[in-house]
Amino acid sequence: MKKRLLELAEKYGTPLFILDHNRIRANYRMFKKNLPRVQCYYAVKANSNQEIIKTLFNEGSSFDVASYNEFMQVHEYIKHFKKNEKHFYIWDKIIFSNTIKDRDTLRRIRRYRPLVTYDNLDEVKKIKEHCNTAGLVLRLKVPDIGSQVEMSSKFGAEPAEAYDLIRRASEMGLSVEGISFHVGSQCTNFDNYTSALEITSEIFHDARKKGHALNIIDIGGGFPVSYDSQVPRFEKLAAVLNAEFKRLFPDDIEILAEPGRFMVANAATLVTEIIGKARREGKIFYHINDGVYHTFSGVVYDHWIPNFKSFRQGAREVCAVVGPTCDSFDKISQSVQLPRNLEIGDYLYTENIGAYSIASSTRFNGFEGAKIKHIY
Numbered sequence: 001m002k003k004r005l006l007e008l009a010e011k012y013g014t015p016l017f018i019l020d021h022n023r024i025r026a027n028y029r030m031f032k033k034n035l036p037r038v039q040c041y042y043a044v045k046a047n048s049n050q051e052i053i054k055t056l057f058n059e060g061s062s063f064d065v066a067s068y069n070e071f072m073q074v075h076e077y078i079k080h081f082k083k084n085e086k087h088f089y090i091w092d093k094i095i096f097s098n099t100i101k102d103r104d105t106l107r108r109i110r111r112y113r114p115l116v117t118y119d120n121l122d123e124v125k126k127i128k129e130h131c132n133t134a135g136l137v138l139r140l141k142v143p144d145i146g147s148q149v150e151m152s153s154k155f156g157a158e159p160a161e162a163y164d165l166i167r168r169a170s171e172m173g174l175s176v177e178g179i180s181f182h183v184g185s186q187c188t189n190f191d192n193y194t195s196a197l198e199i200t201s202e203i204f205h206d207a208r209k210k211g212h213a214l215n216i217i218d219i220g221g222g223f224p225v226s227y228d229s230q231v232p233r234f235e236k237l238a239a240v241l242n243a244e245f246k247r248l249f250p251d252d253i254e255i256l257a258e259p260g261r262f263m264v265a266n267a268a269t270l271v272t273e274i275i276g277k278a279r280r281e282g283k284i285f286y287h288i289n290d291g292v293y294h295t296f297s298g299v300v301y302d303h304w305i306p307n308f309k310s311f312r313q314g315a316r317e318v319c320a321v322v323g324p325t326c327d328s329f330d331k332i333s334q335s336v337q338l339p340r341n342l343e344i345g346d347y348l349y350t351e352n353i354g355a356y357s358i359a360s361s362t363r364f365n366g367f368e369g370a371k372i373k374h375i376y
C-alpha cells in the first residue's frame with residue numbers, strides 16, 4: 001500500500017487526497033448488513049464530493065442534506081425522473097436534517113413535499129408559512145456524553161417540550177411524521193444511544209396514544225470509526241441498537257439513520273510533502289504543504305487528532321507538523337513521533353481522513369488544497 005501511495009504522489013503531485021470508493025461501498029454494505037431495519041441516509045456534510053454521492057446513490061443509499069445546495073447535489077441523479085417518481089424519491093429518500101432552515105430554502109423545496117426536522121415553535125411557524133407540504137420530524141436533545149463532537153448544546157428540543165411541539169405543529173395543519181436525535185459525532189459511549197432511544201420511545205408512545213400517527217424514528221449519526229484500537233466495534237453497537245428497536249418500538253415504524261463519518265472516514269488517505277524543516281526551541285518542525293485551513297480542517301472543526309506516517313525510516317523523536325500558511329494557528333500537531341532524518345521533499349501520509357476534512361477546507365493564503373484522486 002505504501003508503494004502505491006508513493007506512485008500516486010509522484011504521478012499526481014501533493015497534497016493528494018486518495019479516495020477509495022471500494023471502501024465507501026464496503027462501509028455502506030456493512031452498515032446495511034448489521035442494521036437491516038434501518039434506512040441509511042448518508043449525511044452529505046461529512047464529505048460532499050460529488051463522486052461520493054454518485055457511488056452511494058448507485059448503492060441505493062438515501063441522503064441527509066443540510067442545505068439547498070446539498071439537496072441539488074443529490075437531485076443531479078434524479079433530475080431525469082418523471083415528476084411522480086422524483087417526488088416519491090425525495091419523500092422516501094431525502095431528509096433535511098438541519099433543524100433551522102432559511103425561508104428561501106423552504107420556499108424552494110416546497111414543491112417537493114420534503115421531510116424536514118425542527119426543534120422549536122418559531123421553526124414550525126416558518127415551515128407553515130413557507131413550506132406547508134413538508135413532513136416534520138421533531139429533533140430531541142439527548143445525551144452526547146464523551147462524543148468527539150457534541151450536538152446537544154445547539155440542537156434539539158427538551159424532552160419536556162416535545163409533546164407540545166408535536167401537538168402545536170399538528171394543530172397548525174402540519175404533518176408530524178416522527179422523532180429524531182443525534183448523540184454527537186464519533187460516539188463511543190453507547191449509553192448515549194440507549195438513553196436517547198428510551199427518551200424517544202416514551203415521547204413516541206405518548207404521542208401515538210394521544211392520536212398522533214408518528215411512524216418514523218431517526219437515530220441520527222454518531223456511528224464510531226475505528227481510528228484506533230480503543231474504539232468499540234460498530235457491530236457491537238448494531239447489536240445493542242437492534243435489541244433496543246425490538247424492545248422499545250412496534251414493528252410498523254420506519255427507522256432512519258444519518259451516518260456521515262462512518263461512510264467515508266476510512267476511505268481516504270492524504271499524502272503531503274515536507275516543504276520546510278526547522279528546529280524551534282529544540283523541537284523539529286516539519287512544515288508540510290497542507291494544513292488546518294485545508295484538508296486538516298477537521299483538527300479545528302471536528303476536534304480530530306490526525307495521524308502521520310513517514311515513508312522513510314529512522315530514529316524517532318517528538319516533532320511538530322505544521323501547515324503552509326502564514327498563520328501561526330496553522331499547527332496540525334505539536335507532538336508526533338516521526339523520524340528526525342526526514343528532509344524537504346519527503347512525503348508523509350495520513351490515514352482515515354475522509355470525513356470532515358476537504359468538506360470544510362478553505363483557500364486561505366491562496367493555497368488550493370489537496371487534489372483528489374478517486375480509486376474505483
Ligand SMILES: Cc1ncc(COP(=O)(O)O)c(C=O)c1O
Binds near residue numbers: 098185220
Ligand atoms: C443532523 C446531523 N445528522 C447526521 C450527521 C452526521 O453525523 P456523523 O458524521 O457523526 O455520522 C450530522 C453531523 O454533524 C448532523 O448534524
